[in-house]
Amino acid sequence: MILTVTLNTALDLTYGVPKLVPHTTHRVGGLSERPGGKGLNVARVLSALGHETAVTGFAGGATGTVLRELLADRSPEDAALDPGAARVPITDALVTVAGNTRRTVAVVDRATGDTTQFNEPGPLVTAEEWAALLARYTELLTGADAVALCGSLPPGIHVGAYAELVRLARATGVPVLLDTSGEPLRRGIAARPDLIKPNAEELAQLTGSRDPLRATRDARRRGAHGVVASLGPDGLLAVTPDGIWQASPPARVPGNPTGAGDSAVAGLLSGLVEGLSWPDRLRRAVALSTATVLSPTAGDFDRAAYEDLLPRAKIEEHPPAA
């Protein structure tokens, strides 16, 4: 089983509007409502790849209830998009909190395809709720082949929370991937996760360098055993104990990059659990991530595109560092 942790889950709403005009009233045309937060997106892709997956983190209030209902059902929307896909049900191991799970609203301007995003703050999580999460997580780790720690921290959670979760995974011998940003990333890296997957912006914020190779090496020196940097249309740069690779799609593709990073995480983790080589893990990650950009629904991947891209992803090995 692969475990994903999403401390700040969200009910993701997508509003289609003909054109966003500030300071006016918009009638929302298309409306979609999905369970969100990076770790839940990762779990959805893992389940579509046929992996047993469990999710933990926090959910609460009426929005938390809707999120869990949507997580339990395969939505009619998903089924219509991907009728033949054999999905494995996702195990809901979320911890119930008193506060309300946040909503995010993505307003998609149909004239341009651009998205304007509004993210509510998460619920205030109490010390008792955090203790309950630690207990649930420790229990889940015993059955996990790998764990991904994903996204922002809700209010009330200390900035070293991911570092604590990284240490617990390492103590249990479960490979751990950390995908967050800012101070929680900085602290988490110091606890020596197996892998981090920052994007270019997160990497620059962490290291002060905008040179991907230099910044990625710096991130390893700070404690990450391996770093896979997601560089948008340029693909992925992996700096690992086994070598350095650049993985890129066969061509640049138009589309919505929302969730592309989460699909890359799912590709890396599933490849790790299946014992694939680094080049094969990266091939899968870059194909899934590109197929997500191509999908008409933000955060979903286009299965046919994925199967087409997989053999065509370009993998180049860098000479070892001097």
Added chain:
Amino acid sequence: MILTVTLNTALDLTYGVPKLVPHTTHRVGGLSERPGGKGLNVARVLSALGHETAVTGFAGGATGTVLRELLADRSPEDAALDPGAARVPITDALVTVAGNTRRTVAVVDRATGDTTQFNEPGPLVTAEEWAALLARYTELLTGADAVALCGSLPPGIHVGAYAELVRLARATGVPVLLDTSGEPLRRGIAARPDLIKPNAEELAQLTGSRDPLRATRDARRRGAHGVVASLGPDGLLAVTPDGIWQASPPARVPGNPTGAGDSAVAGLLSGLVEGLSWPDRLRRAVALSTATVLSPTAGDFDRAAYEDLLPRAKIEEHPPAA
């Protein structure tokens, strides 16, 4: 008891953002969640004025549940704003539907105070659910001193729905105020409501004229016994069987006009039920409406401002029509 009908209730979310920048991501600072839809706003003001009020219309799904919970509780936010106010509980006579009550999202740009609004479509209401509403409404009318029919129609409800509700009220002898727009207003007027309260835009759409006096008289000829047009900062123009009056605030005020029209409806209805003269009803409506613009929370009225404005509202009687 005063009855308000809101066929398309909504869970109203207000998001405060430092500045709205299209095609970027915003962290929502202030978040408020309130029961919405025009008739629920009217009921909230009536209850704050000490009137027994019942609300009907449709509510369903998780958002409908939250709406009803918020309607039942006096929110901590309300209590903090208005600690001394004696509110009468609002009777929840909403009809449960299978679909989800819609959300509306108002994004308030704190730099300018401007609001950008996103309105979800309402739930699809079935013929059985509409029949249940008609039964509930007919029963409630027997105990009502007045009724307000407010807002848009959800999908599935026929365009003559308000006309049907107006006729039922008139058959029972209950004074009926209609506050809607477009074709439902046009059809509703033909059923001869006691009063309509269009704004300048709705009136122009109905009559083709932008001259308020001319358009208001035209609306009466179409079937409305009385018309009170809300003209924004210019106040109210009332054309009634008893005379024509212009009511205006003592001065123009800055603020958020959201809900000002609903407060005017509450002023008119409460004044009718209390047997006030037209000038006194209009004085109350204009003072409530101006105090709503002045309130820091959209849709609430500032009680101190209301009490200050009430004796200072300007009422001018027009000479009778030639």
